[in-house]
Amino acid sequence: MIVIKHLVKQFGSLRAVDDVSLTVGRGKVTVIIGPSGSGKSTVLRCINHLETPTSGEIWVDGIHLTHDAKNINAVRAEVGMVFQQFNLFPHLTVLENVTLAQRVVRKRSEAEAREIAMQQLTRVGIPEKANAYPSQLSGGQQQRVAIARALAMNPKIMLFDEPTSALDPEMIKEVLDVMLELARSGMTMVVVTHEMGFARNAADEIVFMDRGRIVEQNTPEEFFTNPREERARAFLNQILR
Amino acid sequence: MSLTTGPQQSAAIPLDPTADRSAQGRFVDRMSQWPWWLLIIVFFGVLIVWNAMTSELYSAIFSRLLLGIGVTIFTTLVAYSLAIIIGLIAGLGRVSQNPIIFNIATLYVQVIRGVPILVQLLVIAFVIVPIVIDGINLLGSALAPILGGDNFLTRTKPQDVPFLTRSIIALAIAYGGFQAETFRAGIQSISKGQMEAARSLGMSYLQAMRYIILPQAIRRVLPPLGNDFIAMLKDSSLVSVLGVRDITQEARLYASASFRFLETYTSLAFLYLTMTIVLSLGVKWLENRLNSEGRAQG
Ligand SMILES: Nc1ncnc2c1ncn2[C@@H]1O[C@H](COP(=O)(O)OP(=O)(O)OP(=O)(O)O)[C@@H](O)[C@H]1O
Ligand SMILES: [Mg+2]
Numbered sequence: 001m002i003v004i005k006h007l008v009k010q011f012g013s014l015r016a017v018d019d020v021s022l023t024v025g026r027g028k029v030t031v032i033i034g035p036s037g038s039g040k041s042t043v044l045r046c047i048n049h050l051e052t053p054t055s056g057e058i059w060v061d062g063i064h065l066t067h068d069a070k071n072i073n074a075v076r077a078e079v080g081m082v083f084q085q086f087n088l089f090p091h092l093t094v095l096e097n098v099t100l101a102q103r104v105v106r107k108r109s110e111a112e113a114r115e116i117a118m119q120q121l122t123r124v125g126i127p128e129k130a131n132a133y134p135s136q137l138s139g140g141q142q143q144r145v146a147i148a149r150a151l152a153m154n155p156k157i158m159l160f161d162e163p164t165s166a167l168d169p170e171m172i173k174e175v176l177d178v179m180l181e182l183a184r185s186g187m188t189m190v191v192v193t194h195e196m197g198f199a200r201n202a203a204d205e206i207v208f209m210d211r212g213r214i215v216e217q218n219t220p221e222e223f224f225t226n227p228r229e230e231r232a233r234a235f236l237n238q239i240l241r
Numbered sequence: 242m243s244l245t246t247g248p249q250q251s252a253a254i255p256l257d258p259t260a261d262r263s264a265q266g267r268f269v270d271r272m273s274q275w276p277w278w279l280l281i282i283v284f285f286g287v288l289i290v291w292n293a294m295t296s297e298l299y300s301a302i303f304s305r306l307l308l309g310i311g312v313t314i315f316t317t318l319v320a321y322s323l324a325i326i327i328g329l330i331a332g333l334g335r336v337s338q339n340p341i342i343f344n345i346a347t348l349y350v351q352v353i354r355g356v357p358i359l360v361q362l363l364v365i366a367f368v369i370v371p372i373v374i375d376g377i378n379l380l381g382s383a384l385a386p387i388l389g390g391d392n393f394l395t396r397t398k399p400q401d402v403p404f405l406t407r408s409i410i411a412l413a414i415a416y417g418g419f420q421a422e423t424f425r426a427g428i429q430s431i432s433k434g435q436m437e438a439a440r441s442l443g444m445s446y447l448q449a450m451r452y453i454i455l456p457q458a459i460r461r462v463l464p465p466l467g468n469d470f471i472a473m474l475k476d477s478s479l480v481s482v483l484g485v486r487d488i489t490q491e492a493r494l495y496a497s498a499s500f501r502f503l504e505t506y507t508s509l510a511f512l513y514l515t516m517t518i519v520l521s522l523g524v525k526w527l528e529n530r531l532n533s534e535g536r537a538q539g
Contacts, residue, residue, distance in 0.1 A: 050437055069445075077443030087438035091457050100452055101442035146438075153442060 328420025353418025
């Protein structure tokens, strides 16, 4: 579970995240939405310390995130992240993509890593691509490999930063289906997305951000039918139009 | 500094469906595609080799030059290997977030780039190597109570270091500076997302470098590194100013004794040219191979 208290992230004079506090319970799915530049990615990236917070505190599964490299690596191994641009390793096959971190971080044997990799590739529906290179896959397949790569580390939490935004429309569903299955299996997830259907179906809580702040935090039913905040209403009108 | 093999001859010309040219036009096309420059070099090469075999003077010159070929090749290979190691370490320093490491690496690269390589050779051979050896000797005498007066630290004196060794050290340090920038550019050409993905999987910075960034970066910089090897072969001729008997030094000695400057130096130039052309064809081949591999892997 994740606890964020008074998180601030400053880029020069720009306050990308401005006093955000948020708790994500075990097994819960939180979807963050909001206009471009509102600080959604930055919050996500602070959770696994890809960005160093300017101030505020973050606990991930009871571990306090400090500048201590040991803590950071401990947290990162427990937190999987999926990026908009997939970021598969192009010089490695799909199987190597999924086994590498298991071997060098988790210190698993080659055979064990391979077995877990094949389980996860089967879970995301593309075990037959194990020996392909990323460039030989479609975007949707690449993103599913990226999800399998993160899951193979047995993370306690998964972070998704607009995982379907770089995909052609016909591939979005195959990725969302994998995410939906993951949510149902009880994974703790924080998802930044513009896919309102997914938010409605999978989220336990919707967090609406604007200009670095959390403007509204609500259940999906309430949020989509009866948003409390004017800005959230305006955003929904725009996106659901 | 790289020699290119000119426009590639490919099957694309005759296969081009829009090419509706006369046979004569195609002939002219094909003739202009030929690497004529290579033919001319080969022609002169044959001439010189023929000379070397038939003329007593040329065969004397060549057998003299070949005395130095071992030194030239040895110097190039060893200095280049050391330069790769130095360059890789300094290149990693140039992309380091640690300000101390970054500044040391940058200082090194800037100094190397700002001083002519011949001057570097002189400074390293006559100033830096003696100072370092003196320093080691001094350390040895300071440790005399523990190690004894005549220990491994005091035994080597500056004059014991051969000029071949000094030349190799100097060339390695000089080229390490250039290669540091090659490695830096290679590392920085890999998208930031690669490092982030590796880190988010729990890899340390060094693990991410080793398994993710460097394998991609090195593949990208292989052609420039190959060109550096060719440049190193040519610059190894500078060691002759230190009296190291590579092919250039042998040529100088022979020419000044026989006054056959034209024949000697032409042969010398031809010898370098032969080696560099062969190597540059090798680099070209490597480039093509990497390109076709790159297409398979994206
Ligand atoms: N490394 C950085 N350096 C400087 N400014 C940055 C950096 N990263 C993000 N920002 C700025 O911080 C603000 C918040 O960025 P962030 O990426 O978190 O927004 P976002 O809500 O994810 O937007 P989007 O929907 O476009 O992805 C933006 O104005 C962005 O330009
Ligand atoms: Mg974003």
